[in-house]
Amino acid sequence: xxxxxxxxxxxxxxxxxxxxxxxxxxxxxxxxxxxxxxxxxxxxxxxxxxxxxxxxxxxxxxxxxxxxxxxxxxxxxxxxxxxxxxxxxxxxxxxxxxxxxxxxxxxxxxxxxxxxxxxxxxxxxxxxxxxxxxxxxxxxxxxxxxxxxxxxxxxxxxxxxxxxxxxxxxxxxxxxxxxxxxxxxxxxxxxxxxxxxxxxxxxxxxxxxxxxxxxxxxxxxxxxxxxxxxxxxxxxxxxxxxxxxxxxxxxxxxxxxxxxxxxxxxxxxxx
Amino acid sequence: xxxxxxxxxxxxxxxxxxxxxxxxxxxxxxxxxxxxxxxxxxxxxxxxxxxxxxxxxxxxxxxxxxxxxxxxxxxxxxxxxxxxxxxxxxxxxxxxxxxxxxxxxxxxxxxxxxxxxxxxxxxxxxxxxxxxxx
Numbered sequence: 060x061x062x063x064x065x066x067x068x069x070x071x072x073x074x075x076x077x078x079x080x081x082x083x084x085x086x087x088x089x090x091x092x093x094x095x096x097x098x099x100x101x102x103x104x105x106x107x108x109x110x111x112x113x114x115x116x117x118x119x120x121x122x123x124x125x126x127x128x129x130x131x132x133x134x135x136x137x138x139x140x141x142x143x144x145x146x147x148x149x150x151x152x153x154x155x156x157x158x159x160x161x162x163x164x165x166x167x168x169x170x171x172x173x174x175x176x177x178x179x180x181x182x183x184x185x186x187x188x189x190x191x192x193x194x195x196x197x198x199x200x201x202x203x204x205x206x207x208x209x210x211x212x213x214x215x216x217x218x219x220x221x222x223x224x225x226x227x228x229x230x231x232x233x234x235x236x237x238x239x240x241x242x243x244x245x246x247x248x249x250x251x252x253x254x255x256x257x258x259x260x261x262x263x264x265x266x267x268x269x270x271x272x273x274x275x276x277x278x279x280x281x282x283x284x285x286x287x288x289x290x291x292x293x294x295x296x297x298x299x300x301x302x303x304x305x306x307x308x309x310x311x312x313x314x315x316x317x318x319x320x321x322x323x324x325x326x327x328x329x330x
Numbered sequence: 331x332x333x334x335x336x337x338x339x340x341x342x343x344x345x346x347x348x349x350x351x352x353x354x355x356x357x358x359x360x361x362x363x364x365x366x367x368x369x370x371x372x373x374x375x376x377x378x379x380x381x382x383x384x385x386x387x388x389x390x391x392x393x394x395x396x397x398x399x400x401x402x403x404x405x406x407x408x409x410x411x412x413x414x415x416x417x418x419x420x421x422x423x424x425x426x427x428x429x430x431x432x433x434x435x436x437x438x439x440x441x442x443x444x445x446x447x448x449x450x451x452x453x454x455x456x457x458x459x460x461x462x463x464x
């Protein structure tokens with residue numbers, strides 16, 4: 060049964076697109092059929108992070124409006140064949156996205172893929188609510204920083220009220236992905252630690268992605284960090300998060316690029 | 331707290347945490363109030379108003395989000411002379427329901443008053459009258 064996953068955060072720049080690309084690639088290399096949908100109409104970037112910017116012909120709005128078939132708009136990844144991308148429109152008006160249109164596209168994608176991953180735009184406007192609307196599972200990407208935590212709290216409220224599942228009285232599965240975490244700074248009390256963020260947001264932890272120069276290096280090259288440097292700390296953290304999404308119960312650790320104490324084990328399990 | 335350690339730069343993370351906890355407690359109660367909570371508040375108010383003269387401010391509906399269960403707290407303040415038929419404590423009546431998730435159970439709570447509403451719908455004025463007299 061296909062699962063629809065939304066990667067959301069409220070705040071911009073916390074790593075939604077990076078995480079969508081990295082998790083999507085990790086799930087696909089594990090043998091799943093994965094499609095990534097960019098919902099950021101007018102400010103699309105998933106194509107660029109995936110290195111597919113020159114292969115975009117049709118986009119989500121073309122499909123929603125019936126100007127193109129879904130198969131024409133999907134871009135298959137050249138590195139991992141089970142990974143596809145449905146780009147957002149860069150030029151069209153975002154009001155062209157309708158709830159019915161999106162619903163139809165997602166239903167069709169669910170027949171062909173195991174994971175439909177929706178990369179949400181920042182904010183709490185229509186684009187963000189449309190991206191989360193049909194989700195079974197949500198990943199709330201949060202930086203250990205006050206404004207990001209506050210916005211995540213707001214997004215969690217929206218997930219509990221504005222999604223189809225919530226409206227039916229069902230429960231949407233929510234996970235926290237803590238990105239750009241610096242264990243050394245948290246240890247010195249300069250950065251919110253994991254327990255603080257978890258206590259404030261009260262949702263289960265999917266993973267901790269350490270602050271890593273590999274993330275920028277990968278996006279410079281148009282490759283998800285999990286493909287560009289699979290042994291890097293950030294990539295390993297994303298691979299673990301992908302395994303947890305697939306139901307594996309792994310202890311949450313903070314991988315480190317340096318040989319240090321910070322890759323220590325945390326006796327916490329992701330739910 | 332600022333003087334814990336003269337040798338280190340003071341920790342700023344605990345301040346961040348405290349500020350967030352305060353702010354979010356407020357935001358969840360005010361702006362974070364979902365439509366559902368607002369609807370619940372109105373419906374509960376309507377039902378209770380049939381039996382007791384209550385003020386709009388006398389009813390507080392609050393949702394607290396927890397990891398495994400969330401709590402829906404309904405607090406109804408009724409002037410004690412108005413509720414002689416029930417042995418209510420002098421404190422405000424407090425009804426708390428454990429809610430798995432945020433949105434499944436509140437509906438059930440919403441339904442319960444609905445049934446009352448139906449039962450009394452035929453003669454609401456009379457019921458209200460007997461309620462205060464009894």
